[in-house]
Amino acid sequence: MRQAIRGLCHAAIAAGQSARGEALMAPRSCAPIAARIPGAGDEGAAASGGSNRARPFAFIKKVPGRHLPRRKSSMTKSSLTIATALLALCAAACNHDRESKQPTASGDEIFQLCVSCHGPNGQGEQMFDAPAIAGLPQWYVESALKKFRNGARGTHPGDQTGMQMRPMALSLHNDADIETIAAYVARMTPPSPGPTLEGGDASRGQSLYAPCTACHGQDGTGNEQLKAPPIRQMSDWYMLTQLEKFKSGARGTNPKDLEGAQMRPNAVALADEQAMKDVLAYVKTLK
Ligand code: HEC
Ligand code: HEC
Numbered sequence: 001m002r003q004a005i006r007g008l009c010h011a012a013i014a015a016g017q018s019a020r021g022e023a024l025m026a027p028r029s030c031a032p033i034a035a036r037i038p039g040a041g042d043e044g045a046a047a048s049g050g051s052n053r054a055r056p057f058a059f060i061k062k063v064p065g066r067h068l069p070r071r072k073s074s075m076t077k078s079s080l081t082i083a084t085a086l087l088a089l090c091a092a093a094c095n096h097d098r099e100s101k102q103p104t105a106s107g108d109e110i111f112q113l114c115v116s117c118h119g120p121n122g123q124g125e126q127m128f129d130a131p132a133i134a135g136l137p138q139w140y141v142e143s144a145l146k147k148f149r150n151g152a153r154g155t156h157p158g159d160q161t162g163m164q165m166r167p168m169a170l171s172l173h174n175d176a177d178i179e180t181i182a183a184y185v186a187r188m189t190p191p192s193p194g195p196t197l198e199g200g201d202a203s204r205g206q207s208l209y210a211p212c213t214a215c216h217g218q219d220g221t222g223n224e225q226l227k228a229p230p231i232r233q234m235s236d237w238y239m240l241t242q243l244e245k246f247k248s249g250a251r252g253t254n255p256k257d258l259e260g261a262q263m264r265p266n267a268v269a270l271a272d273e274q275a276m277k278d279v280l281a282y283v284k285t286l287k
Contacts, residue, residue, distance in 0.1 A: 100174040107184025110177060113168065114185075123191040124235055129161040131238040135190025137222070140229040141182035143259070145169045149178075152257040158250030161241060190233045197236045199274070200281030208279040211266060220286040227259040232286040239283065243267045243276045 103110075111122075114133070119125050122134030133141065147153040148169035154162030172178050215223055220232030231239060245251035246267035252260030270276050 098174045101176050102174075103176040103180040104173045105177065105180075107180050110172070110181040111184055113171065114181070117164075117168075121191070122185055122188045124193070124238065126196070126235065126237055129164065129238075129241070131235060132191050132193065132233070133185050134188035135233065136185060136229060137224065138179075138182045138186040139224055140222075140227075141185050142178055143227065145172065145178045145182065146175075147257060147260075150256060152254045153251060153260070155254065156245075156250040158248055159245060162245075162251065192233055193235045195236050195281065195284045197240060197277050197280060200236075200277035200279075202278070202281040202285050204275075205278035205280065205282030208270065208275055209282045211269070212279070215262070220283055227262070231283055234283075236280045236284055239280050240273075240276055243270060243280075244273070 114122070117125060117128045117130035118133050119130075122132060124130055124132035144153065146169075148162070148166045149172070151166075153159070154166035154169075156162070169178075172181065215226045215228035216231050217223060217228075220230060222228050222230035242251065244267075246260070246264045247270065249264075251257070252264035252267075254260070267276075270279060
């Protein structure tokens with residue numbers, strides 16, 4: 001079995017993700033994978049069941065069906081998703097001392113794990129539902145990665161896109177790696193994507209944005225004390241997905257997600273998709 005997993009690791013790495021290949025290939029037991037990766041619940045919650053050696057493969061087979069919206073499925077996207085899922089699986093096999101103060105790789109090396117979805121400049125790829133991460137503040141990236149890792153985000157059945165990100169956060173070896181990649185991403189130049197959504201009315205959106213200023217600021221630059229990220233540089237398509245998820249409860253309802261709980265009522269207060277598009281049309285005018 002370990003042989004087979006290693007074969008898969010080779011395949012994943014050959015699929016363009018070789019940066020941390022050597023660390024990933026360290027000959028360690030693959031048993032913890034079964035306990036950790038496929039679980040939709042809390043981190044480590046499934047760890048008691050011993051090693052169910054069939055599960056890693058069950059997870060892999062599930063990837064295309066569960067994670068890919070039909071409308072967008074393509075060979076490229078499915079093979080990419082499978083490759084990254086495999087990689088996460090391999091990395092999780094070596095995922096030991098999470099509290100370690102020593103990063104296992106440089107920011108540049110870790111970033112190679114992110115490129116396939118978030119793009120070479122961290123500018124985001126709508127085709128993969130992956131937002132821009134370049135230039136997000138370090139505190140927010142760290143917080144987001146830890147939430148994906150501990151299941152506060154990306155575990156709700158209604159959160160398909162969060163579930164694609166979660167294995168990537170689980171594949172990071174320890175807190176020091178999270179800090180390293182967060183600092184690296186924060187130093188990158190933020191993109192300034194134009195509007196992609198149609199039918200939003202920025203003047204109606206301006207009044208809808210009034211309550212948002214309390215946390216995200218008049219100019220949309222965010223507020224670290226309140227844990228509200230900057231939003232003016234975000235793609236509108238990504239923000240629409242997030243507002244919909246906050247409203248439906250797919251994000252911001254996990255008891256561990258304190259900041260999401262702060263945000264959620266504000267999305268609930270937006271009456272419908274039109275109101276969301278209006279407020280986002282206004283956010284896109286912020287300079
Ligand atoms: C398999 C594709 C994929 C890979 C690889 C990937 N991500 Fe993501 N990431 C996503 C998707 C999809 C989302 C959007 C999740 C959502 O909708 O909530 C996301 C969201 C995020 C967010 C949250 C952004 C926000 O504004 O809240 C951060 C931070 C992030 N990714 C960092 C990373 C880092 C760092 C790496 C590399 C270690 C990485 N991602 C690798 C797909 C990926
Ligand atoms: C009470 C403070 C507060 C108010 C008011 C507020 N937000 Fe937020 N918002 C937050 C926090 C905190 C987060 C980060 C949640 C997390 O860490 O996952 C957030 C996250 C978001 C996100 C997701 C960002 C990402 O990178 O994934 C969007 C989009 C957003 N807010 C838009 C809005 C809009 C639009 C309004 C007004 C209708 C609004 N917010 C009002 C606190 C607030």
